[in-house]
Amino acid sequence: MPRYHSPLTQVLIISGVCFLCPGMFNALNGLGGAGQLDPRTTSDANTSLYLAFAVCSILGGGLVNVAGVRYTTAAACLAYALYTGSYIYYNNTGYGAFTIAAGAVLGIGAGILWTAQGVIMVSYPSENEKGKFIALFFVIFNMGGLLGGVLPFAINYSRSGALTDSVYVLFVILECAGSVVALLLVPPTSVVRNDGSHATIRQSSSARQETLEVVKLFRNRWMLLLLPMSFSSNFFYGYCFSAYNGALFTLRTRGFNNLLYWSASILSSFALYLLLDYSRWTRRGRGVFSVAAIFITSNAVWACTLVVQLRYTRGGELTDYPGGQIDFLDHGRAAGPIALYFFMGMVDSWYQNICYWVIGTLTCDAFITARYIGFFKGVQSAGAAVAWQLVARNVPFMNQLVANWVLLLVSLPTMAYVVMHIEERALDDRLMYLSPRVNKSYVTDDSFVGLSGAAKRTPLGSII
Helix, strand or coil, X not given: CCCCCCHHHHHHHHHHHHHHCHHHHHHHHHCCHHHCCCCHHHHHHHHHHHHHHHHHHHHHHHHHHHHCCHHHHHHHHHHHHHHHHHHXXXXXXXXXXXXXXXXXXXXXXXHHHHHHHHHHHHHCCCHHHHHHHHHHHHHHHHHHHHHHHHHHHHHCCCCCCCCCHHHHHHHHHHHHHHHHHHCCCCCHHHCECCCCCECCCCCCCCHHHHHHHHHHXXXXXXXXXXXXXXXXXXXXXXXXXXXXXXXXXXXXXXXXXHHHHHHHHHHHHHXXXXXXXXXXXXXXXXXXXXXXXXXXXXXXXXXXXXXXXCCCCCCHHHCCCCCCCECCCCHXXXXXXXXXXXXXXXXXHHHHHHHHHHHHCCCCCHHHHHHHHHHXXXXXXXXXXXXXXXXXXXXXXXXXXXHHHHHHHHHHHHHHHHHHCECCXXXXXXHCCCCCCCCCCEEECCCECCCCCCCCEEEHHHCX
C-alpha cells in the first residue's frame, strides 16, 4: 500500500474526485446538449461556465497557494452538483436561466478544482514519473466519462427524448460524493516522494505575493509561447460533442459513443505514458516524438471528419445527413462515423496529456505549478467559451471544423519550440531534496538552455 502522504496516494485521491465531478460533467456534455433535445441552453450555460472558468483559473493558482488544496477542492465539487441539478429544474419548467447561472457558478468552482488538480498531478511526482502519473489521472478521470456514458445508454436504450430526472439525480449524488473524497487531500508541504524529496520548498504564500506573481505570468516567455496550445486544448469539445455527436446520432447512440470516446481516452493515455517516461530517450526527444505523433494523428482525424462533415449541414431530428440520424444498430451507416468518434477520443487524450507534461517540465515546485496550471486553464477556458458560443449562435458546422483545424496547426509549432528547449531536469527539482524549512533563496536558473546564454543567479520565487 502506498503511503498516505505519498504522491501516488494524493494523485489517486484527486483522480477519484475528478472521476466523480468533472467526469460526470464530461459525460453529460458528451451526450450533446447535456442530454436535452434543444442544445441552446446548454451551449449558453457552457459559455458562461467557461468565461467564469477563464477568470477564476488565472486567479485560482494564487487562491490554492494561499488557502490550500483540501477545502477549496471540496467546495468546488459542490458547484458541479448544483449545475447538474439545474437540469432537473429545466426539465420540469423549460426555463434555462437557472442552468445558465449555475454554469457561471460551476466556472468558478472548476477554475479552483482544476488548478488544484494540476498542482497535485504535475508537481508531486518526480521527473521520471510525470508521464505515469498524468496517465494514471486521465485513466481514472476518463472512467467517469465512461460510467457516465453507460448510465444514460442503459436508461434510455428503449426511449427517445431528453434525459430523465432520475439520471440527473444519480449524477448529483456522485458529484456530492466527490466533495467528501476531496477532504482526504493533504497540503503540498506534507507530500514526500519515495526518494525523500519534497513537493514544495515553501511553507506558505500571501495574497499580495500571489497577485504579483500572477501578473508576472503575462510577461513569462514560456506561458506566452504556450498560449495557442492552451487556447485550443478544449476548443474542439464544442464541435465534437455538439456539432458531431449531438447532431448526427440518436440519444442512445450518443451514450454508446461516449463509451467508445472515453475508452479511447483511457487506452491512449496509457500508451502515451509509455513514451513520455521512456528512460532510454532524453526528455527532449520524448517530447519531440510526442508532438510529432499528435501532429500526424490529429490532422488525420480532422481530415476524416471533413469527409463526414461534407455530407450534412444541420443536425438533430431534422438532419440532412443521408438516411437521417444514425443509430448504432444500423451497422452499415454507423460503423465509420462511430469509429471516427473513437479516434477523436484518442487524439483528445494525447493532446491533454502532452499539454500537462510540457507544463510539468517547467518546474517541480507546487507553488509555481499552481500559477502555471491556473494560467493554462484560464486560457483554455477562454477558448472553450468561444467554441461553445459558436455552437449557441448556430455557426455553420463546417466553419467550426475549419476553426478547430486552424487552431491545431497554429498551436503545434509553438508547443514544439518549447519542447525543443526542455532540459533533463527542471531547475527547482534540485532543491526538493532539502527540507522545506531550509531557506534557499537563490538557485541557478538553467532549467531551459534557451533562457539565456549562460546560467544566472535568480530568486526561485521569480522563476515563473
